[in-house]
Amino acid sequence: MRKPIIAGNWKMNNTIAEGMKLVNGLTSLVKGIKDTEIVICPPATALAVVTTALHGKNIAVGAQNVHWEESGAYTGEIAPAMLAELGVKYAIIGHSERRQYFGETDETVNKRARAAHRAGITPIICVGEPLETREKGTYKRYVSRQVRLALADRKPQCVAKFVIAYEPIWAIGTGKTATFEQAQEVCEHIRKTIAKLYDKKTADSVRILYGGSVKPETIKGLMEKPDVDGALVGGAALKAKDFSEIVKFNR
Numbered sequence: 001m002r003k004p005i006i007a008g009n010w011k012m013n014n015t016i017a018e019g020m021k022l023v024n025g026l027t028s029l030v031k032g033i034k035d036t037e038i039v040i041c042p043p044a045t046a047l048a049v050v051t052t053a054l055h056g057k058n059i060a061v062g063a064q065n066v067h068w069e070e071s072g073a074y075t076g077e078i079a080p081a082m083l084a085e086l087g088v089k090y091a092i093i094g095h096s097e098r099r100q101y102f103g104e105t106d107e108t109v110n111k112r113a114r115a116a117h118r119a120g121i122t123p124i125i126c127v128g129e130p131l132e133t134r135e136k137g138t139y140k141r142y143v144s145r146q147v148r149l150a151l152a153d154r155k156p157q158c159v160a161k162f163v164i165a166y167e168p169i170w171a172i173g174t175g176k177t178a179t180f181e182q183a184q185e186v187c188e189h190i191r192k193t194i195a196k197l198y199d200k201k202t203a204d205s206v207r208i209l210y211g212g213s214v215k216p217e218t219i220k221g222l223m224e225k226p227d228v229d230g231a232l233v234g235g236a237a238l239k240a241k242d243f244s245e246i247v248k249f250n251r
């Protein structure tokens, strides 16, 4: 039985003061929830304060990226151990915005995921096709290639703990959520791809999230799909009420 995850990606939003306001609101709204893993991913500047505030609470903290080296001359980057030291439990890796604007490749996604796992941080590996690939009809092939390259050379016991987020680029920040059937089709395809690369047991352990304009109104339908284990939420994660309603999809 896979435990659902609802993760909020704040992207480049919220100062520490703004972020703490959001955290305080959210903490009381989701108090007592244990059957869903709740994750928030603030910008790097707020990680120390937010992890301290959430220590011992039912909301885990994730980073929005992580470098693959342990230390060195990589200006602007953050090493896995630096995040682990703060109590960061998850790291978003290969978000389409990082692939599009910052030259992230399948190879660097693979390296970052490996380094995160080694430091005890669960990678949330993002995959998803652009609109033209969706329209051409080759999206399943596109996504399975991203999954294969992201997981290349990883052992099944490590892959079993990974989280994969299917985020069709055409649905991110556009208000255009994929239909529940479209989300299920690709999440199921990702699971089948992992079963082919590894085995059914590994594939059945991996949690696969959907991301792209998820709202309180759409989460229930998404979560009813058998291969959707949660959501990676952008815009709606910036409002405590909306995000808490998404977290409470089964209530």
Ligand SMILES: O=C[C@H](O)COP(=O)(O)O
Pocket (backbone or CB within 6 Å): 009, 095, 167, 171, 172, 173, 174, 175, 211, 212, 213, 214, 232, 233, 234, 235, 236
């Ligand atoms: O990481 C989150 C995704 O990019 C989704 O963002 P969105 O919910 O604003 O569409």
